[in-house]
Amino acid sequence: MDKFLIKRPRSEESSNCPKAPPSSGSSEKNTDVNFNSNDIISDPGLQKSIEDFDIGIRDQVRREYLTRGPCQPTGHSFPQKEHGKQRRSFQDAWFKQYPWLEYSVTKNSAYCFWCYLFTPSRGNQIREDAFTKKGFNNWKKSLEKFVKHVGAVNSVHNDARVQFQSFQNQRQSVSHQLATYSQEMDVEYHTRLTAVLDVTHFLLKQGLPFHGHDESLSSLNKGNFLELLEWYSLRNDKVFKVVNQNAPANNQMTSPKIQKKLANACETEITCAIVDDIGDKYFSLMIDEARDVSVKEQMGVVLRYVSKNGYVIERFLAMVHVPDTSAISLKNAIDCLFAKHGLSLSRLRG
Structure with a gap:
């Protein structure tokens, strides 16, 4: 599922809260089935609601937001707001204390990253719009409100946290394991191919025959190609782990047909070198x-x-x-x- 992740352009990496693209001026919900990276806006004050995306691409949208992470513009000059006789502003330190917290530069308001991505879906739980749609900016009571928003173990926020963590751990899913296994297979294949090509180069350079009279497993002399490959693997641990009995049964690259193809490939390279030299x-x-x-x-x-x-x-x-x-x-x-x-x-x- 990593194939759905879309990297943020380099120009956006310098700031956690890039500017939003121009508004289309339409108040209707966008339910396009096709995923459009331009709809992914880091500033929480300008984001489309998750419900506005077609249900078929919501997980893809969540993956993109998960890749970018919460909008936490550390070092930003947060504007002050009057609360009675006092002037207060958002504080950088809150990001460390509350990892779910994100800040909108355009609206000078705080939002909940987890609750935005995972809306409540059970019982009578209702999402708190102050941290998802409207934004919270009563800095005088901020800490008190943050604690209240987190709530008890079975709160809306903690329910969203559990869903967020489960979604985040999808890298351990079957598809990810298959992708990782495929990468390991590619490395092993490259090592095996390099080894058999080394053997092919040596035999061609010396003008030696490849095949033996008896190439069966019980043979005491399987021919130059197989004997040299075995000798090579016994002196190189990396090669030993990927050839002969340690290679997949359908990808050992030692059959007479494969040997002939390798020799033909070398012949083509040598011929091209001769023609280029002329x-x-x-x-x-x-x-x-x-x-x-x-x-x-x-x-x-x-x-x-x-x-x-x-x-x-x-x-x-x-x-x-x-x-x-x-x-x-x-x-x-x-x-x-x-x-x-x-x-x-x-x-x-x-």
């Missing part, structure tokens, strides 16, 4: 044909060019299957290969 320089082409074990014709392609440092370099580009070794077949294969990698025949010399 750039717009001239190069020559060397090809040779050979048959594989299935008696299919193959054409090996090697590029020869001068590097940026002035060295003559030969790079194997690809092995291409051709129907036969006639000139037209080889020409068509070369054209397709050049088009695939963005190489220009106009740069070919020899």
